[in-house]
Amino acid sequence: MFKDVTAGIQAEIKQVKPFSSLEEEALLSLQRTADQLQWRIFELLKPYGVSPTQYNALRILRGAKEQGRSCSEIADRMINRDPDVTRLIDRLERRGLVQRAREKKDRRVVTARITSAGLELLKELDRPVEEFNRKMLGHLGEQKLKRLIKLLEVARERAV
Amino acid sequence: MFKDVTAGIQAEIKQVKPFSSLEEEALLSLQRTADQLQWRIFELLKPYGVSPTQYNALRILRGAKEQGRSCSEIADRMINRDPDVTRLIDRLERRGLVQRAREKKDRRVVTARITSAGLELLKELDRPVEEFNRKMLGHLGEQKLKRLIKLLEVARERAV
DNA sequence: TGACATAAGTCGTTATAACGAGTATGTTTA
DNA sequence: TAAACATACTCGTTATAACGACTTATGTCA
Known part of the structure; x- marks a missing residue:
């Protein structure tokens, strides 16, 4: 309308x-x-078959490569904070998109790593997601996008 | 930080x-x-004891006064879309914050109205909410707020 | 070293969200 | 006017989110 x-x-x-x-x-x-x-x-x-939260976690793990990330590292990096990363990873593991391993150095830590299936899924999604971004916000143009990003940054200052 | x-x-x-x-x-x-x-x-x-969604609904009903709003009217006015307004109103009704009544003219429609308890709760919240708004975003100042609002408006154009 | 505090995850439970089928009422059309 | 469609909501079910208590492993310090 x-x-x-x-x-x-x-x-x-x-x-x-x-x-x-x-x-x-x-x-x-x-x-x-x-x-x-x-x-x-x-x-x-x-x-x-993935939620925005799950997609976010997968991208975090892709960025981490073979090194992987602990649950709390993932939580820190999420766009939308999730108080229960355990179960988020549970679901991704059940679908074979990530793997878990307990750390030898610090046995409290559980590191999650993306599997090749996870990487494939992300790869399949890269193009559609990029197109989506352009379609949704591309009409703003470079200047407005930059201004928006800056303003949002200021808007977050007091919300932490 | x-x-x-x-x-x-x-x-x-x-x-x-x-x-x-x-x-x-x-x-x-x-x-x-x-x-x-x-x-x-x-x-x-x-x-x-209210969620952001419930608060939103209460404010919509306060705005509607005695006239009230049907479930679908409420849905239209929500900031965050909720696919199941029935249950949202259920919860508010259970707490005595709203009342429901079936319309005589069109018996499919159920109209929700805010109760005096609901109005009181909102009144109690008005000050804290206003302070919150100022605290969170007041530092942007008039000009930046207006710019942000405009940019967000443009950002929503393609998302509808 | 032993007691205490902290950190990292796990998991049981309850509440809420999401999906879709179902019910009742109203409108349109052949 | 009966049938078909549309509307407004309800509700059963499954999935996910939120809250806390609990377990295990590390650090800290007297």
């Missing part, structure tokens, strides 16, 4: 009263934007 | 490889910012 696009978030969520502050409007815009994009990502990944 | 604040999202999620595109960086920044803020909201609301 074109109306939605031009009239701002207030029209999108059919709000009657104006926002009480710019801060509130920004916060709600942020939540809605993220939710909509997350939903699209979810749909993109669905045919491949 | 100050480092995190200045070094951008790449340092925050301890990423080794650079982002493959600005679009990807923007998307991940957006997800992370929203997640962090959502987490803080979650914590803010926890002592009051």
Whole structure:
């Protein structure tokens, strides 16, 4: 609907009263934007049988190569924080996408590594994901993207 | 950590490889910012026994006054889309925060209305929420907030 | 060294989310 | 007007998220 696009978030969520502050409007815009994009990502990944969280974990492990990552290292690197990495890895292991091994040096630590099946899945997804990114945000152009990234960085300052 | 604040999202999620595109960086920044803020909201609301989704629904119903809203109207107005408004309202009803009534005109429709207990809870939350908004995003200032809101609006264009 | 604290994961449990089928009501059409 | 379709919601089921208690392994320090 074109109306939605031009009239701002207030029209999108059919709000009657104006926002009480710019801060509130920004916060709600942020939540809605993220939710909509997350939903699209979810749909993109669905045919491949992985959730956005799982995809995120797999990409972290691809970046780590043979070295792998411990559960807490994975947790640190997640985009959306997950309080139970154990079960996240459980599910990926059950699908044969990652492997687990207990560390000899520090036997508390369990290191997860991506398997060749996991790598293959990611490889299959690289193109669609890249296309998705362009399709969703490419129309902003370089300048606006950079500005958005900067503004979001400032927006996170107080939220840590 | 100050480092995190200045070094951008790449340092925050301890990423080794650079982002493959600005679009990807923007998307991940957006997800992370929203997640962090959502987490803080979650914590803010926890002592009051409501989730962000429930809070959102209550505010929608406060805006609707005595007229109330049907389940599908609520769904349309949610910031984070919820596929099962029935159960969302169930939970709020069980806590006495909303009431349900079947419409006489169209007996398919169930209208939810906020109760005085619900209004009181929201009233209690108004101040803390407003303070939260200012605390989280106030440091951006008017100009940056407006720019952010505009950019997010553009970012949502293709995600609908 | 032994007591204590901390760290890293695991797992039981409860709550919530997601999916889809089912029910009742209302609208449209042949 | 009966059949077909559409709408609004409900609910059973399965999967995932959230909360904490628990286990095991390392560090710290008197």
